Structure formats: C-alpha cells, structure tokens
Amino acid sequence: MDAHDTRFMQHALDLARKATGLASPNPLVGCVIVQNGEIIGQGFHEYDGRAHAEVLALRATGEKARGATLYVTLEPCSHTGRTGPCSEAIIAAGVSKVVAAMQDPNPAVAGRGFEKLRAAGVQVQTGLLEDEARKMNEAFACWITTGQPFVTLKSALTLDGQLALPAAEARSGGKAHGHAALHDATAGGGAISGGSGKSSVTWITSEESRAEVHRMRHASDALLTGIGTILADNPLLTDRSGLPRRRRLLRVILDSELKLAEESRIVRTVDEDLLIFTRTPLRAPRARKLAEAGVKLVRVRKPEGGVELGSDAGIDLQEVLEELGRREVLSVLLEAGPRLNGAALAAGVVHKLALFYAPRIAGGGTVPFASADGAKKHGALHNTSVRTIGPDFLVEGYCKNVYGNY
Numbered sequence: 001m002d003a004h005d006t007r008f009m010q011h012a013l014d015l016a017r018k019a020t021g022l023a024s025p026n027p028l029v030g031c032v033i034v035q036n037g038e039i040i041g042q043g044f045h046e047y048d049g050r051a052h053a054e055v056l057a058l059r060a061t062g063e064k065a066r067g068a069t070l071y072v073t074l075e076p077c078s079h080t081g082r083t084g085p086c087s088e089a090i091i092a093a094g095v096s097k098v099v100a101a102m103q104d105p106n107p108a109v110a111g112r113g114f115e116k117l118r119a120a121g122v123q124v125q126t127g128l129l130e131d132e133a134r135k136m137n138e139a140f141a142c143w144i145t146t147g148q149p150f151v152t153l154k155s156a157l158t159l160d161g162q163l164a165l166p167a168a169e170a171r172s173g174g175k176a177h178g179h180a181a182l183h184d185a186t187a188g189g190g191a192i193s194g195g196s197g198k199s200s201v202t203w204i205t206s207e208e209s210r211a212e213v214h215r216m217r218h219a220s221d222a223l224l225t226g227i228g229t230i231l232a233d234n235p236l237l238t239d240r241s242g243l244p245r246r247r248r249l250l251r252v253i254l255d256s257e258l259k260l261a262e263e264s265r266i267v268r269t270v271d272e273d274l275l276i277f278t279r280t281p282l283r284a285p286r287a288r289k290l291a292e293a294g295v296k297l298v299r300v301r302k303p304e305g306g307v308e309l310g311s312d313a314g315i316d317l318q319e320v321l322e323e324l325g326r327r328e329v330l331s332v333l334l335e336a337g338p339r340l341n342g343a344a345l346a347a348g349v350v351h352k353l354a355l356f357y358a359p360r361i362a363g364g365g366t367v368p369f370a371s372a373d374g375a376k377k378h379g380a381l382h383n384t385s386v387r388t389i390g391p392d393f394l395v396e397g398y399c400k401n402v403y404g405n406y
Contacts, residue, residue, distance in 0.1 A: 015044040021245030025328040027140040054086040066094030075104040078112040101133035105141040139331035162362035208390030214241040220333040227255035248273040342371030
C-alpha cells in the first residue's frame, strides 16, 4: 500500500468522524470508492439512516463501481441485521479490491466479511491506519465484546494535582473549580454553587479546555457522576457543544439515599435523559415524586465490601455499567471528585484517563484527583499523549486496552 492508499483511507476516517453522536450504538464507519485514482463515491453511517457506509458509497457510484477499489474503516459486515450484508453488496457491485483499516470486533462478524469477499475473488488488504481506526471505535469494541460501556475518567487539575484552589483564593474570585467541583462534584461546563443557581465561578482551566470537554461529552453516550455534584453545584451536566447528536446525552447520577431535589436544575430540565441509581425503594414517596417528574430510577444492591463514596452508602459500579450496557450506552464520561474517582479506579472500571492541567499551583492538599486507596491500586498508564489546549495541556492515557494488548 502506498501514499495514495493512505490518503484515501484517511479520507474515509474523516468521513466516519462526521457520524460522531449520530451512529451509536453502531460503530463509526466511513467508506470511499476510488476508480483510476479519483473518488467516485463515498459515505458514512448514521444509525437513523440505517444504510451502512459501504452501501451509501455504492449507491453514489452506480455501475462505475465495477473494477474499483473500496476503502473502508471497518470490515464489511457479513450478516443480516437492520440491513443486508455489506460484503454481498460489494461483491454484487463488482468491486475488485477492498482495503479495510481493521477487523470488526463484533463476534458476529470478526473476519467473516473478509472471508466472504476473498471467496468471491475480491482482493482484500487490511491494517491500513489500523491504530487510528481502532481508537475511533474503542467504545463500540468494548460494548460489543463485554456488554459494558467504555469509561473515560475526565478531570481538571492544578499542576500540583488538586481539583480546586485554596479557599482564600476561591473567595477572592468566587468559587474556584476546574471541570470538577468539591464533594465528588463535577461541573464540566459550568459549576453553580448551591440550590439557588447563583454563584460566581473562577475556573481553574481555560475556556478552550471547557469547550474541549463539551466535545468529549458530545462523543459520549452518558455522563456519570455522584450526588455530591448536584448538592454542591446544581449543574446541568449537558452537552453544550452545539454539535448534532441522535440521542440526548444521558445524565447518570449515583444517589444511594436519593437526596436529589425536585427543584434542582437537572430535574427541571429532564427530557428522558436522567437516570438515577439508588438503594432507596422505588415505592418510597421521594422516588415516586422524582419518577412523576420524569426521572428514571434503578434500584441497586449495596456492593460487597461496602464501597463508600463520602456520604453515599455505596453503589456497585459494575452493576451500574452492566445496566448502562443493557441500555445501549457505549461510552461513559466520568466527571467526579476524589472519592468517586478513587472508587472507579479501585474497581478497575476505568479504561482511559483524560486529565486537563492548568498552569496554576494550588499549594494545598485538600482536594486530590483521587482518593489514596483508588490511586494505590492503579498501575502505570499506556499509550500516553500530551497536547496543549489554550494555556492548558491535556494528558491522556489508557488503564486497559479493549483490544487486549495490555
């Protein structure tokens, strides 16, 4: 494969990214069909559009597809689901060569599409820009193989690893937060102190970083936090990127004692997008009132060993993720404080860390990134990267690889 192949596959990957927020619970897939060095058809998959990327590209080419090369970011399917097998459509169109970035992690496909194409005489090459394609669909790979979502733990910190500035500095300019607030709280795009919704906020990180957080929310199916977030900051926890999405961002709160107030902003703005995990009986008056307000509630058991989340009596994170997986949630953005961060790390449910560092020093040790117990149980990160965002920098790294490399 040469530079031309790389260029066409990169274009297919760019097409696939256009479906961010629109394809879940299906994978992101882009396809380009090339004849005599020119693109004659292209497409990307959107869940509501039903047709897969390959079929859309073939429709655009018509008879011109005969003898052409098809570049696709994911192995063409070989089974019948909501649509017919893409591999059969490719064969019927007379495509002579297929270049795919990666094999489909779906056990129902997993190489069978390639086998069908080769059996029909279609030349197949794989692995071009595979790492980029795998990263793009790591959430789908996690969900389709384990039944649970891919979890990214996101936090904003000072250079000395604190989630908040000292009280004196916070008082001088309002309440000081990064993306995460105190008491297992998170603000993501706006921390509002107290139930009144009126507060001056001094952010640790920049406006550019907060915009990047909303892009991360847009790429996620759900945002997960603890009840301390709501009690401390009365946030919305919404995707305010302005980018299109098929399903509203699911706002998920761990609230074992059901302290969520009906007058909170998150309840007042509910639109089939608020899910509470609690140990409170669902027939309790408070639960019934929240349900009448449109809040969805799931009762869970107390975890073995009694994982404590501050004032929260404990909720089994594995049980939470299993339930989210059943609801076709592929990706979860965890925005929380030290106790929930630590509990998630200790439970081994975090796949990736995304840490925004601001060029500031807190000078105190009151609000660390994660509780000591959780941090101690966590090993070194893999595939780390660093990039600047405005005056801040973002460190990303993996705790575990859904493709089994580590």
